[in-house]
Amino acid sequence: MSVPEFNALVLAAGQGTRMKSSLPKVLHEAAGKTLVEHVLAALEPLSPARTVVVVGHGAAAVKESLAGRPVEFALQEQQLGTGHALMTTAALLEPLDAPLLVLAADGPLITSMTLAGLLASRAGSRPGMSVLTAIVDDPTGLGRIVRRADGRIAAIVEHKDADAAQREIREINTGILAFDKSAYDFGRELRSDNAAGEYYITDLVESYLAAGLEVDAVVADDPQEALAVNDRAQLAVVTRVLLDRSRRARMLxxxxxxxxxxxxxxxxxxxxxxxxxxxxxxxxxxxxxxxxxxxxxxxxxxxxxxxxxxxxxxxxxxxxxxx
CATH class of the missing domain: 2.160.10.10 (Hexapeptide repeat proteins)
Structure with a gap:
């Protein structure tokens, strides 16, 4: 599968408290692979130049589980948000010119085809930032895509920070983002003055727009690919989807x-x-x-x-x- 050269950043540092488990969330299995292994499997056909996995909670166990894979690791000692996780990789990835693809390790349903589409969409206009979005029936707990009158993205507002009107929006951020190398410059300016007290990588939308750079959106064809795992019930849901996909592919x-x-x-x-x-x-x-x-x-x-x-x-x- 041919795509423009890029580097990949996989966010795998979270504790996953709602899993109620001593095992790091990303090491829970769905259909025979850990969550993080599913994400890396989606990246593999795209041949990223470098893949960096950000680890934090249970870092040693996550690193051991991925031993022998062509990945590098960055340590997020304190889990201060996705924007903070981005900045832990600056020494490894900031000097590189290729676009950066960021995705969470708890989203095992993402496919290589969808990732390729997001990367390919950048080839012509070369926006500063690209966002993979999805239209879902129940957006509760998810970041909302706020658009301007002309349809372009104005902001990504996390659920905790959204007002009543914004919570009615059904287009959500999947957590899969692509950036040019300016992400690190803008990342240094991120602030944590929000309901969670964290540094949100999604706040980079406003940074790029303020600098006069384009922020594009690609809507996922299958909203199931946006499903993430935060508890055991959601783990069962994504496992069922993975098994259904596998059964169909094997029968065909x-x-x-x-x-x-x-x-x-x-x-x-x-x-x-x-x-x-x-x-x-x-x-x-x-x-x-x-x-x-x-x-x-x-x-x-x-x-x-x-x-x-x-x-x-x-x-x-x-x-x-x-x-």
Whole structure:
């Protein structure tokens, strides 16, 4: 997938208190991968020149989970907001000329295609800042896109700071933004005089506009891509979406699922052609099922290899086996 050269910044420092967990939020799993792994997987086909992950809460665990990946890390010792997170990466990314793509590690539904569209939109007009937005039914808790009379973006207002009229707006900020290198200059001027007492990266909209620079918006075709995980209920929602996507893609690639809604296959699982999966099957981890196999109902296979043409009996439970 060809896009203009860019650098990526993934925000993964938050504690995620609403998860009520000792595990950092971005390390919770959905469909067999951690949240941050899903985001990095969306970036991978776009080949960013450099990818920096901002870590904070549970930094050691997050860094360990991503060991061996082509990423760098910046430490946000105090979580003072997304604008503050941006500035922790200045030493690594500010000297570079390529545009900067910023996205949150708790948004696992974003796709490579949508990211490519946002980056490609910058190729002609070269705006100072680009915002990926979405139109949603319930914008509660999300930053609202405030537009001028001519339709251009005037501001992004966080829910806590929005007035009654602004809270009626259904176009929201997905948290995915692209900037030119001026972001760091403007970032040094950010202030924390808001309801949360944080430095908002979204306040850069006003900085760019005040400097006479363009701020563009790209509306996501699928508002589901804007879904982020803040609690276990939202984790279940994004997991369901990921599983639905995976089931459809696998069936279109030649796999038969007799009852797709009861079949749970991790993103990390490999399935060959003409595989038939009976109801209630769970396939996890590094499981590989070769061509022409049939997996019996209610089987659970974890890190297993199933040779071509094998018929796995119903209710089989196996881990780390060659079947």
């Amino acid at each position: 690639a030649g796999v038969t699922m007799l009852a797709p809604e009861t079949t749970f296959v991790d993103d990390t699982v490999s399935l060959g052609r003409d595989v038939i999966i009976e109801p209630g099957v769970i396939l996890r981890g590094a499981t590989s099922v070769e061509d022409g196999c049939r997996i019996g109902a209610y089987s659970v296979l974890d890190d297993c290899r199933v040779s071509a043409g094998t018929r796995v009996a119903a209710h089989t439970v196996a881990s780390g086996q060659h079947i």
